[in-house]
Structures are given as structure tokens and as C-alpha cells.
Amino acid sequence: MxxxxxxxxxxxxxxxxxxxxxxxxxxxxxxxxxxxxxxxKEETKNEENFSKELASLAEIFVNDAFGTAHRAHCSTVGAGEFLEERVCGYLIQKELKFLGEAVATPVRPFTAILGGAKVSDKIAVIEQLLEKVDNLIIGGGMAYTFLKAQGYEIGTSLVEEDKVEYAKEMMDKAKAKGVKLLLPIDNAVADKFADVAAVITEDANIPAGHMGLDIGPKTTELYVNTVNESKTIVWNGPMGVFEFENFNQGTLAVAKAMAALTDATTVIGGGDSAAAVNQLGFGDKMTHVSTGGGASLEFLEGKELPGIVALDNK
Structure with missing residues (x-):
């Protein structure tokens, strides 16, 4: 370049x-x-002397590493404190534009898609998004905690027992706010965590001795239809174990639907969802694919990122 x-x-x-x-x-x-x-070792402690040493090599502090902006380290925060000018680069500028505008001033209907393994990883995001979205789609391993909260059998699927009540609270909150919260109505399951032939359940119940590894075809259709009706979509976390070819269909279908939209803003919130979209070949079809996993998640939670706060407001 x-x-x-x-x-x-x-x-x-x-x-x-x-x-x-x-x-x-x-x-x-x-x-x-x-x-x-x-x-x-001083780097991750944001130690003052190392920060000064880094700053002594420069005249202007430019941070363009959005993926580490949620960490208060010497290279992301400390060094800038000893330089008069602290600015962001073009990548961070782009990240803040798309992630910020998508959440703060979305064109509606606004749909958020959350996946991944654990509810506990997304608690703050769920609460924040329920204040802003029209539709909240839940997939991935975290969906089974919600299904258990609804009273469904989940077999040996991943579940966070201590978050079942929380899931109930979030479903009640969504209803009270008029947010459409979509959960799996069928599942692709197996009797072990392996890339074996998928068994499709009739409904949301998962039989004993089986674990959910992907959303089922009826759920996929439901989620894709919701995506197609949306004008702003933010996605963080795959719908299933996309690394397994037999259980990547939900993630593939959602990615394909988002990629086909020409009059909507589609934002991928970094981490596994970004890896999935890029691996499946749809990365260049999205409006924006974030480079930050933890950073984008914390941004969606409404948290201030130390590496951004440390910059001059200009």
C-alpha cells in the first residue's frame, strides 16, 4: 500500500x-x-515506565487496533498519555461508524442475531439490545438455556443451569418491550459432539442422549425470513457448530441471506461470526465485518472501550 x-x-x-x-x-x-x-510483562499491566518508553519513540499516538481497544494496555492506552496528540486510524474510524450507527440510529426493522456457546458471555449484550431492536434471534449453544427456560427437553445439550431464570426474565422483558424474540422451533442434533449425520427434531424438544449442534430447517426458514424483512442486521455468534460440515447449515443460511440483501446494513460483530462468514465466503458481501471479537462485543454492550476513550475527541 x-x-x-x-x-x-x-x-x-x-x-x-x-x-x-x-x-x-x-x-x-x-x-x-x-x-x-x-x-x-508490563504491557498488559499498563505500567507507566514502559508506556513512557514507548512514547519516547514517537511524536503522535495513532491507535488503529480495534481488536484490542477493549484492553487498557501500554500500547493501547498508556503510551498515548505521554504524547500530545492521540488519534484513531481509518480502521477504528470505520468500526465506530458502522457499529455505532447500526446500534444508535438503525434503519428499521432492526434485527440482532446472537449465537455462540454461552448465555453468560452475552448477558450485557442481550440486555442492551432489547432496548433497541425490533427482533432478537437466538441460536448456537446459548439457545438451549432459553429452550430449557421455556420448558423443552434439551437432552445432553449445552446448558447453563444458573442462567435459566435469567433467560426467563429476558423473554419476559422482550415481551414487555414488544421485541420479537425468536428461538429454535426445531434442531439438528447428534448423540455425540462430532461431525456425524444430523438428526432433525420434530419440534424444539431434543431427545435424551442427544445434543443440539445446529438450528433445524424450520428454524432456519424462520430466521432467514426475519433477516429478509430487516433493514439493519447485527450478527454476533454462529447458529451452530459451523466447523462441522453437517452442522453449519443454519450459519450458512443466515450468512447467505444477509449477503443477498442489497438495501440493508449488515454488520458482523467479529469473533466466531466473522470467522464463519469469511470461511463460508460471504465476508465481502457484508456492509461491515468487524475485526474485534471482544471489542465489538463490549461495544455492543454499551461499554466504553479504554483504547477509544484514551484518544482525543476529534
């Missing part, structure tokens, strides 16, 4: 003699790559 050789300062101290010599030799337009800052 810059048509410049990138000089790597091989220095296990990160800011030692090799790094300083490389920086001193720089001319306008040159690029020097420092050693991984985690070579220094």
Missing part, C-alpha cells in the same frame, strides 16, 4: 537499542515495526 519496506526492529526489550537506532534512522514515509509489546 505504501510501497515501502517495513523495517523490523528485532529487540526483545521492544524499546531497546535496536529499536532506538531503527527509529533514529527513519526518514519521512519510513515504517519501523517494533517487537511484540507482550514481550514485556
Amino acid at each position: 505504501l510501497d515501502k519496506e517495513v523495517v523490523f526492529a528485532a529487540d526483545d526489550n521492544v524499546v531497546g537499542e535496536n529499536a532506538r537506532v531503527a527509529v533514529e534512522k527513519m526518514e519521512n514515509g519510513d515504517v519501523v515495526l517494533l517487537q511484540n509489546t507482550r514481550y514485556r
Whole structure:
């Protein structure tokens, strides 16, 4: 992009003699790559002295690493405190634009899709999104806790027993707010966690000795129809074990439906959902695929990201 050789300062101290010599030799337009800052144990502690050492090599602090913006480390927060100008790069600017606008000022109907393994990983996101969305689609392993809360049999599926009451509360909250909360009405199951032939259940109940590994075809149709009727879609977390070919159909169908939309904003919230969309070949068809897993999740939770807060407001 810059048509410049990138000089790597091989220095296990990160800011030692090799790094300083490389920086001193720089001319306008040159690029020097420092050693991984985690070579220094002070990095993750946001320790002041290491932050000062990093800052001593620069005049302006530019953070363009959205994927680590939720961490208060020396390289994301501390170094900027010792430089007068602290700005974001184009990637962070793009992330804030699409994630921010999608949640704050969505074109409606606004649908959020949440998947992944655990309800506990998405508690704050669920609560935040129920204040904003028209439709909330639940899939992945976390769906079975909700199904148990509805009184369905879930076999040996992943479940968080201590979150069943919470799931009931969220279903009640969705109803009170007029949010359509969609849960599986059938499932693709197996008697072991392996890429074996899927058994499709008649309804949401899962037989004893079987575990849910993907949403079923009726659920897939329900979810895809909801996606097709939406103008803004934010997706975080796959619908099933997409790494297994026999259990990637739900994730594939949702990704395909989103990719086909031409008059809607489609945002993929990083992490496993981004990996799934890219692996299935639909990444370039989405409006935006976030580079941040934990960062995008915390952003959707409404949290302030330390790496963003540390920047100048301009």
C-alpha cells in the first residue's frame, strides 16, 4: 500500500537499542515495526515506565487496533498519555461508524442475531439490545438455556443451569418491550459432539442422549425470513457448530441471506461470526465485518472501550 519496506526492529526489550537506532534512522514515509509489546510483562499491566518508553519513540499516538481497544494496555492506552496528540486510524474510524450507527440510529426493522456457546458471555449484550431492536434471534449453544427456560427437553445439550431464570426474565422483558424474540422451533442434533449425520427434531424438544449442534430447517426458514424483512442486521455468534460440515447449515443460511440483501446494513460483530462468514465466503458481501471479537462485543454492550476513550475527541 505504501510501497515501502517495513523495517523490523528485532529487540526483545521492544524499546531497546535496536529499536532506538531503527527509529533514529527513519526518514519521512519510513515504517519501523517494533517487537511484540507482550514481550514485556508490563504491557498488559499498563505500567507507566514502559508506556513512557514507548512514547519516547514517537511524536503522535495513532491507535488503529480495534481488536484490542477493549484492553487498557501500554500500547493501547498508556503510551498515548505521554504524547500530545492521540488519534484513531481509518480502521477504528470505520468500526465506530458502522457499529455505532447500526446500534444508535438503525434503519428499521432492526434485527440482532446472537449465537455462540454461552448465555453468560452475552448477558450485557442481550440486555442492551432489547432496548433497541425490533427482533432478537437466538441460536448456537446459548439457545438451549432459553429452550430449557421455556420448558423443552434439551437432552445432553449445552446448558447453563444458573442462567435459566435469567433467560426467563429476558423473554419476559422482550415481551414487555414488544421485541420479537425468536428461538429454535426445531434442531439438528447428534448423540455425540462430532461431525456425524444430523438428526432433525420434530419440534424444539431434543431427545435424551442427544445434543443440539445446529438450528433445524424450520428454524432456519424462520430466521432467514426475519433477516429478509430487516433493514439493519447485527450478527454476533454462529447458529451452530459451523466447523462441522453437517452442522453449519443454519450459519450458512443466515450468512447467505444477509449477503443477498442489497438495501440493508449488515454488520458482523467479529469473533466466531466473522470467522464463519469469511470461511463460508460471504465476508465481502457484508456492509461491515468487524475485526474485534471482544471489542465489538463490549461495544455492543454499551461499554466504553479504554483504547477509544484514551484518544482525543476529534
